[in-house]
Structure formats: structure tokens, C-alpha cells
Amino acid sequence: MFSKKNLFSYFLIIVTIFLCVFTRFYNLGWGDNHYFHPDENNMASAISRLQENNLDPKFYAYGQFPLYLGFFTLKIFKISTSFPNSILILRFYSALFSILSIYLVYLLSRNIFSKKFSLLTALLTIYNPGLIQIAHFGTTESLLILIFLLEIYLALLIYQKTDNYWQYLLTGIISGIAIATKISSLIFLGPIFLVSLMKFIKEEKILSLFLKIITLIFFTLNFYLISSPFNIVNSQDFFSSMRYETSVATGKLPVFYTTQFKNTVPYLFQIQKIFPYTSGIFQFVFAFAGLMILLKSWKLKEDKYLYWFIILVPSLVYFLYFGQLYVKWTRFVSPLFFLFPLLSSFFIFSLKSKIFRLISIILALLPGLYFMKIYFNSDIRVTTSEWINQNIPGSSTVLSEAGNVVDIPITDKNYQVINYDFY
Numbered sequence: 001m002f003s004k005k006n007l008f009s010y011f012l013i014i015v016t017i018f019l020c021v022f023t024r025f026y027n028l029g030w031g032d033n034h035y036f037h038p039d040e041n042n043m044a045s046a047i048s049r050l051q052e053n054n055l056d057p058k059f060y061a062y063g064q065f066p067l068y069l070g071f072f073t074l075k076i077f078k079i080s081t082s083f084p085n086s087i088l089i090l091r092f093y094s095a096l097f098s099i100l101s102i103y104l105v106y107l108l109s110r111n112i113f114s115k116k117f118s119l120l121t122a123l124l125t126i127y128n129p130g131l132i133q134i135a136h137f138g139t140t141e142s143l144l145i146l147i148f149l150l151e152i153y154l155a156l157l158i159y160q161k162t163d164n165y166w167q168y169l170l171t172g173i174i175s176g177i178a179i180a181t182k183i184s185s186l187i188f189l190g191p192i193f194l195v196s197l198m199k200f201i202k203e204e205k206i207l208s209l210f211l212k213i214i215t216l217i218f219f220t221l222n223f224y225l226i227s228s229p230f231n232i233v234n235s236q237d238f239f240s241s242m243r244y245e246t247s248v249a250t251g252k253l254p255v256f257y258t259t260q261f262k263n264t265v266p267y268l269f270q271i272q273k274i275f276p277y278t279s280g281i282f283q284f285v286f287a288f289a290g291l292m293i294l295l296k297s298w299k300l301k302e303d304k305y306l307y308w309f310i311i312l313v314p315s316l317v318y319f320l321y322f323g324q325l326y327v328k329w330t331r332f333v334s335p336l337f338f339l340f341p342l343l344s345s346f347f348i349f350s351l352k353s354k355i356f357r358l359i360s361i362i363l364a365l366l367p368g369l370y371f372m373k374i375y376f377n378s379d380i381r382v383t384t385s386e387w388i389n390q391n392i393p394g395s396s397t398v399l400s401e402a403g404n405v406v407d408i409p410i411t412d413k414n415y416q417v418i419n420y421d422f423y
Contacts, residue, residue, distance in 0.1 A: 023368075024095035034379060034409055037139065040087065043086075046059040047081055062140055063180040063227065064229065064231070065180040065181045066090070066181055069093060070090050070093065073089055090139070093138075094134065094138055094143070095136070098134065101145050101149055102126055107153055112307055112342075120348065124341035124361075125338060127368025128340065129278055129279070151171060155171075156310055158195045159195045159199065159306070164212070171192050172223065173220075176224040181227075188335075190317050192216065194313055194314060196212070249326065250326050258327050261328055266324040267319070269328045274330050280367025280368055282360075286343070287340040287342075293347060294343070348360045381408045385410045388408075393413075398416070398417045407419070
């Protein structure tokens with residue numbers, strides 16, 4: 001028979017699963033049929049251009065894996081690859097990958113916390129505002145976050161086990177898929193190389209390690225080629241796109257949509273302008289406090305601190321690289337969003353008072369709960385257009401920002417819309 005304790009645990013698990021599905025899948029069609037996100041729009045356009053006898057997307061800012069995933073899913077279920085359907089299938093997978101990421105954060109935390117506090121970590125991850133937002137866009141971020149977490153989790157398994165060839169093989173497969181999604185995902189190999197070095201120092205089995213690294217490289221390369229073949233077939237277009245994207249990212253090529261990063265300070269910008277909003281101010285503060293406590297009590301001889309080491313060092317390397325770029329878009333640091341629920345739980349776990357723990361949990365959840373209201377309302381640009389139509393006389397001049405995939409949808413009156421060349 002089930003004990004009351006077991007029943008309560010099952011109840012918590014069921015509630016957690018429900019919240020995962022609700023926060024990620026609710027209103028995936030948000031935006032009132034106006035798709036403003038440039039990357040989402042470009043990816044959906046590429047999918048709608050694909051044909052079974054011509055799989056060249058003619059779009060190389062990202063790899064072909066997420067495009068093929070969306071395209072063949074629609075084909076399997078005999079759904080039209082129209083632009084709106086392409087948007088929705090991309091958002092479906094983004095939400096699904098986000099749910100899988102929550103589970104991986106839970107698994108990572110089980111190496112550090114009790115089951116009770118691992119469920120808390122999952123709950124804080126569910127209501128992380130940045131992760132909720134990313135799950136509602138049909139872009140690559142949810143997939144890349146999932147893969148980065150998988151790489152860290154597999155690195156932990158490799159550290160824990162002696163016979164770990166299959167982990168290297170699996171890491172090679174997902175690494176190939178990551179690079180076939182976005183070339184800069186090469187940096188996701190950091191956790192596996194860190195743990196390989198740690199294992200070598202501990203065991204000094206050079207031949208075994210060499211064979212594992214060869215296995216890793218072989219499967220990474222092959223799954224990259226299988227998942228994104230037109231990067232090679234149309235290498236000229238691919239390299240041209242990469243040169244453009246690199247020049248924009250480093251600031252060598254000035255474009256109107258990166259002027260907001262002029263004179264910004266690397267690393268400080270992300271800490272001030274991104275993380276407090278994507279994590280919610282309370283998760284941000286609690287995570288910082290948790291990190292300070294962790295660093296103060298660091299003892300590498302204890303396994304759980306080695307697990308923290310495996311999690312934090314690759315994350316730091318990732319932040320040091322992407323944080324110094326001229327462009328500092330939120331999506332560039334999104335694979336690090338999982339750290340805030342994890343470190344927040346560590347801080348809450350360190351509190352002795354149950355009342356303070358409860359208050360901290362409520363505060364950490366509030367921003368995400370508030371953020372969810374976005375998906376219960378009309379898109380703000382649609383609301384703005386409705387207000388303009390009702391309150392601004394016809395033939396008036398309306399100033400708007402340029403470069404959006406879709407301008408604010410003013411349709412009722414004969415307005416003169418002048419776009420300014422900035423975001």
C-alpha cells in the first residue's frame with residue numbers, strides 16, 4: 001500500500017508535470033497571427049520553401065537540423081508546410097525541448113540536493129521568465145539549452161562511471177546535432193573535455209581516453225554532416241553567411257539592429273540588463289547569494305562539490321566567450337538560464353528557518369507567474385494598433401521602429417507610417 005508520504009510525492013510530481021506542460025504549451029499561437037520575431041520568421045520561411053526533392057533551405061544563419069525536424073514532422077502528419085504551420089511546429093518543438101530541459105535540471109540537481117529540493121529546482125525552472133519566453137518562440141534556443149544540459153549531464157555520468165564509451169558516443173551524436181543547429185555550439189563540448197581531463201589526471205589511462213575522444217569526434221562529425229548537409233553542399237553560401245554573422249556579432253559590421261550595444265561593457269551588460277529580467281529579480285539575487293555561499297564552502301574532496309565544478313566551469317567558459325562579444329542579445333546567454341534556479345535552490349536549501357524558505361520560494365516564483373499573463377492577452381503591438389485606430393485621426397503621421405518582420409498592424413485608417421532606423 002502507498003504511504004501518505006509516497007502519495008504526496010506522486011502528487012507533487014503530477015503537479016510539476018502539469019505546470020511544465022501548461023507554462024510551455026499554453027497559447028503557442030500567441031501574437032494574433034503576427035509573427036514579429038526575425039529569427040522565427042526566417043526559420044519558418046525556410047521550412048515553407050523546402051520540398052521533398054529539394055532540401056536546400058537557402059538560409060544558413062542556422063543549420064538544417066531544426067528546419068528538417070519541423071519540415072518532416074509536418075510531412076509525416078500530412079500537414080501543409082505553410083508559413084503559419086511552420087511557425088507552430090517550430091514553437092511546438094521549442095516548448096517540448098523546454099520541458100525536457102526542466103527534467104534535465106531536475107536530474108542535475110539530484111546529484112546535489114535531496115529529492116524534495118530537486119523538485120523545488122524544477123519548479124523554479126518552470127517559472128523562470130526567460131525560459132517561458134524562449135519556449136513560446138520557434139527559434140533554436142530551447143534546443144541549444146537542452147543540448148548544453150545534456151552535455152553537462154553526460155559529463156557527470158562519465159565522471160561517475162568507469163565503463164563510459166556509450167556516453168562518449170551519445171555525446172558525439174548530440175554534439176553533431178548541436179553544431180548542425182548552430183556552429184557556435186562547438187563550445188558545448190567543454191564539459192566532456194573537462195571531465196576527460198579530470199578522469200585522465202585521476203586514472204592516467206591514456207589509450208582508453210584517446211579511443212573515447214576519437215569516438216566522440218567521429219560521431220560529432222558524422223552527425224553534423226548528416227543533420228546539416230547543405231553546409232557542405234553549398235559551402236560558398238554557408239561561409240558567406242557565417243562571415244556576415246561573425247562580423248555582426250563582433251561589431252566589425254555595423255548594422256542598425258545592433259546599435260543598442262554601442263559603448264556597452266562586456267559581462268556587466270548581461271549582469272545588469274539581461275539576467276535580472278530573464279530569471280526574475282528574486283531568483284537573480286538568490287542565485288548570486290547561493291554562488292557566494294558555494295564558493296565560501298568549496299571543498300573539492302566532496303563529490304557534490306566536484307559536481308558543482310563540472311556544472312559551473314563550462315558555464316563560466318561559455319559566459320566568458322559570449323559575454324565579450326559586441327552584440328549581447330539575450331539568446332546568446334540563454335543556455336546559462338538554468339543556473340539561476342539551481343543556485344537559488346542551493347541558497348534556499350541553506351536557510352535554516354522553514355518560514356524564510358517558504359517566503360523565498362514564493363518570491364522566486366512571483367516574476368514567472370506574473371510573466372505568464374502575457375500569453376493570456378493580445379500581443380502588445382496589436383493592442384497598440386487598436387488604440388491608434390481608435391484615438392489618432394486619419395491621415396496622421398505615425399513614427400515606428402524599422403526592421404521588424406511585420407510593422408505594427410495599423411489597417412483601419414490612411415496613416416503615413418515613418419520608420420526610424422533603430423531598434
